[in-house]
Amino acid sequence: MLQIRRVLSVLAIIAAGAISSFAQVVNVIPYPQMVELSEGICKVSQFKRLSFDSSLKSEACYLADKLSVHGVNLTMKEDCRPAARTILLQVDDSLPSEGYVLKVGNREITVAGGSEAGVFYAIQTMLQQIDAGELRCGTIIDSPRYAWRGLMLDEARHFFGIERVKQIIDMMAYYKLNKFHWHLTDASGWRLEINSWPLLTTVGGIGSHSDPQSPAAFYTQAQIREIIDYAATRHIEVIPEIDMPGHASAATKAYPQFSGGGRSQDRDGFTFNVGKEETYSFLTDVLKEVKSLFPSEYLHIGGDEVSHGNSEWKTDEHIQGLIQKHDLKDIQGAERYFMQRMIDTVKVLDRKVIAWDEIIEHDVDRNNTVVMWWRHNKPDFLVKSLSDGFTTILCPRHPMYFDFKQHSTHKLGPKWKVVNTSESIYSFPDSTIDPLGLADQQLKNIAGIQANIWTEYIHNDERFDYMVYPRICFFAESAWTNKENKDYDSFTERMENAYELFDSMGIYYFDLRDPERRPEVAIPVIKN
Ligand code: TNX
Numbered sequence: 050m051l052q053i054r055r056v057l058s059v060l061a062i063i064a065a066g067a068i069s070s071f072a073q074v075v076n077v078i079p080y081p082q083m084v085e086l087s088e089g090i091c092k093v094s095q096f097k098r099l100s101f102d103s104s105l106k107s108e109a110c111y112l113a114d115k116l117s118v119h120g121v122n123l124t125m126k127e128d129c130r131p132a133a134r135t136i137l138l139q140v141d142d143s144l145p146s147e148g149y150v151l152k153v154g155n156r157e158i159t160v161a162g163g164s165e166a167g168v169f170y171a172i173q174t175m176l177q178q179i180d181a182g183e184l185r186c187g188t189i190i191d192s193p194r195y196a197w198r199g200l201m202l203d204e205a206r207h208f209f210g211i212e213r214v215k216q217i218i219d220m221m222a223y224y225k226l227n228k229f230h231w232h233l234t235d236a237s238g239w240r241l242e243i244n245s246w247p248l249l250t251t252v253g254g255i256g257s258h259s260d261p262q263s264p265a266a267f268y269t270q271a272q273i274r275e276i277i278d279y280a281a282t283r284h285i286e287v288i289p290e291i292d293m294p295g296h297a298s299a300a301t302k303a304y305p306q307f308s309g310g311g312r313s314q315d316r317d318g319f320t321f322n323v324g325k326e327e328t329y330s331f332l333t334d335v336l337k338e339v340k341s342l343f344p345s346e347y348l349h350i351g352g353d354e355v356s357h358g359n360s361e362w363k364t365d366e367h368i369q370g371l372i373q374k375h376d377l378k379d380i381q382g383a384e385r386y387f388m389q390r391m392i393d394t395v396k397v398l399d400r401k402v403i404a405w406d407e408i409i410e411h412d413v414d415r416n417n418t419v420v421m422w423w424r425h426n427k428p429d430f431l432v433k434s435l436s437d438g439f440t441t442i443l444c445p446r447h448p449m450y451f452d453f454k455q456h457s458t459h460k461l462g463p464k465w466k467v468v469n470t471s472e473s474i475y476s477f478p479d480s481t482i483d484p485l486g487l488a489d490q491q492l493k494n495i496a497g498i499q500a501n502i503w504t505e506y507i508h509n510d511e512r513f514d515y516m517v518y519p520r521i522c523f524f525a526e527s528a529w530t531n532k533e534n535k536d537y538d539s540f541t542e543r544m545e546n547a548y549e550l551f552d553s554m555g556i557y558y559f560d561l562r563d564p565e566r567r568p569e570v571a572i573p574v575i576k577n
Contacts, residue, residue: 074539075185076546077177078522079225079529086187089155093182096158099123100130101138107282108168109138115176131157138168147227148192151175153184163192166284170225177223177546197442197497198528199228200521205235205292205299206258206504207573208266213510215279217517222283224525229280230288230349230403230499233268236298236316240267241289245334248303256299258314258505259573273342281344288403289343291335292351294321294387295358307331309365311358314505315577319358323387324367333394340398347419348395353405355384385411392418403442406430415439421499425467428485435491444499445481448473449524451516452503456564461572462506471561474500474523475540479532500524508573511557515570518558522547 075084093116101109106127113123123136131137136158144150144163149171152159158175162168174191178184200221202214218229233241239253254265268276277287294309301308301318307328309320322328339348362368362380372383388404388411395402396417403419409430415438422431425445434441446453448469454462455469473480478498500521507513526540544561551558560566 074542075174075178075187075189076180076543077174077189078540078543078547079526080534080536080539080543081174081189081191082531082534083190084187085189086185089186091153091155091158091184091186093119093121093179093184095156096121096134096136097124098126098132098135099138100126100128100132100135102129102140103127104140105138105165105168108165108172111169111282112136112138112172112175115172119179119182131159133157136160138162140164140168145192147196148190149174151189151191153186153188155186158184166227167192169222169284173223173225193225193529194531195495195497195528197228197499198226198525199230199288199442199444199497199499200226200524201230201232201290201444201499201501203232203235203502203504204240205232205238205296207508208238208240208257209510209513210266211268211272211276213513214276218276218280218283218285220521221285224522225529226521226525227285228288228497228499229285230290230501232290232292232503234291234299235296236314236319237261238266239299239303241273241291241339242267242269243335243338244270245338246304246331249300249335251303253299253303257508258575259508260576262576270342277343286345286347287343288345288347288349289339290349290351290403291332291339292353293332293391294323294384295319295353295355296351297321304331309359309368310361313354313358320355320362321387322365322367323362323383324365324369324371329390329394332391336391336394336398340400346401347403348398348400349403349421350388350391350395351405352388352408353423355407359384381410385413389413406434409434409437409439419496423501425481428481431482432485432487432491435487435494438494440496441494442496442499443478443481444501448477449498449500450503451500451520452506455516455520455559456561458564459569461569463503469520471520471523472537474520475527475535475537477527498524498528506572512570512572514557515559515567518551518556519544519547519561520559 073086099109099113133156138160141161146163147166149162149167151171151174160168160171162171237258238256239249243249250267251265254267257263280287297320298316298318307321308318309322311319313319368383377383377386392402392413401417406420406422420434420439420441421444422441423444425447447467453469507516
């Protein structure tokens with residue numbers, strides 16, 4: 050009997066230890082860098098005032114709006130004085146620019162951010178923690194591991210529309226992602242209104258990857274501005290991509306005079322004609338309008354997979370003429386000439402270029418060029434990009450493509466055998482970069498990581514949800530949280546809140562806790 054009692058008391062001590070260490074964990078994704086909880090609870094309903102630096106009006110309104118859901122009614126004050134029952138928001142530029150310090154006492158909350166973005170992230174941390182109207186008291190000191198925490202959406206293959214885009218932007222903000230890369234043009238559709246070349250959307254906007262006849266779908270310039278503003282309020286930069294000189298079939302369907310021929314992805318006119326002077330004027334017009342619409346410091350010009358459809362370049366008189374005129378040797382030389390010239394164009398427009406990793410095969414200006422490394426089976430390209438001094442964003446197909454399968458039982462999607470499981474996303478990028486033994490000099494060129502939602506096989510909201518959630522949460526923690534603060538078990542516990550949120554929003558997510566709960570969502574049927 051005595052022995053049983055002793056065993057029970059030992060078990061009780063272990064359990065108490067486990068509970069108290071678990072209680073030190075705050076329910077936040079991505080996990081903050083430093084958490085120090087103290088005794089006590091703070092009731093959000095007690096707050097009457099919100100005081101803030103004048104530069105923080107937008108963040109203050111955002112917070113007041115979100116807290117109103119919890120029955121909190123705040124008087125707004127641009128005076129920034131601490132007082133009882135007051136939430137105080139301040140900028141403290143001695144902190145890292147996206148970092149913050151969040152202090153919760155039982156009668157006051159103070160937020161200091163390194164910038165407006167830092168304050169915004171402290172607000173997200175606060176909102177995520179509210180449980181039955183209460184917050185745990187304590188201090189959180191936080192800042193991101195990576196400056197670039199990106200999500201790419203391909204709306205060229207399938208078009209999702211403004212409401213869906215706003216929803217994904219909201220979710221990005223909630224999980225502290227900050228770059229929305231918008232793939233707006235590709236072989237199956239051109240989705241961005243360009244006033245100087247209207248057929249790009251009225252003709253090039255017709256069709257999708259699964260249905261070449263579907264009615265024209267695109268964003269007007271007013272809608273683009275609306276999205277950019279919506280994202281900016283949430284500290285998300287919108288980076289447009291105009292893919293060239295491949296993936297151009299939608300544009301060359303509208304304006305065949307700029308076609309360099311070629312067929313890929315079941316579409317003709319896969320390339321622009323890099324030998325015609327008119328092509329450069331046309332693309333310059335397009336980029337000028339893109340620049341005037343998007344305040345982002347970056348402009349993405351694609352540059353990927355040209356070899357999938359450039360065989361006609363070997364016989365095209367204009368391209369052959371260009372090769373001769375500039376002594377370019379071959380069609381790769383013509384491609385290099387084109388990319389360098391477009392890089393120069395973007396530079397004149399006072400923007401930085403982003404391009405897919407093919408760009409490092411060409412000897413281009415590295416100061417003005419950011420590389421997105423995507424070919425996971427070519428780590429030598431990553432090493433070269435970092436060694437050559439290119440600012441580099443890591444978005445390899447494995448594990449960063451959300452169109453790829455996510456579970457061993459799944460069968461639908463791109464041909465690749467690799468499975469981009471949540472675990473593989475959680476261990477990224479260390480699982481990929483550690484084995485490469487990179488030097489500090491190379492590592493410092495990594496600006497961050499990005500997940501890409503390609504949509505050849507994602508055609509409706511249900512499949513979109515299924516492929517994006519919950520993987521976006523695993524990705525967000527990999528983008529924000531330092532390696533030493535990541536812990537898969539604690540993450541799994543914290544995911545319960547995320548699943549609850551998805552349920553409340555009616556999101557059709559893949560339920561990792563019970564993979565059979567929702568079967569794989571069908572891929573589109575391709576019409577010809
Ligand atoms: C590769 S990533 C592509 C896309 C496809 C994607 C499908 C890149 C630069 N090109 O055009 O949509 O694979 O997974």
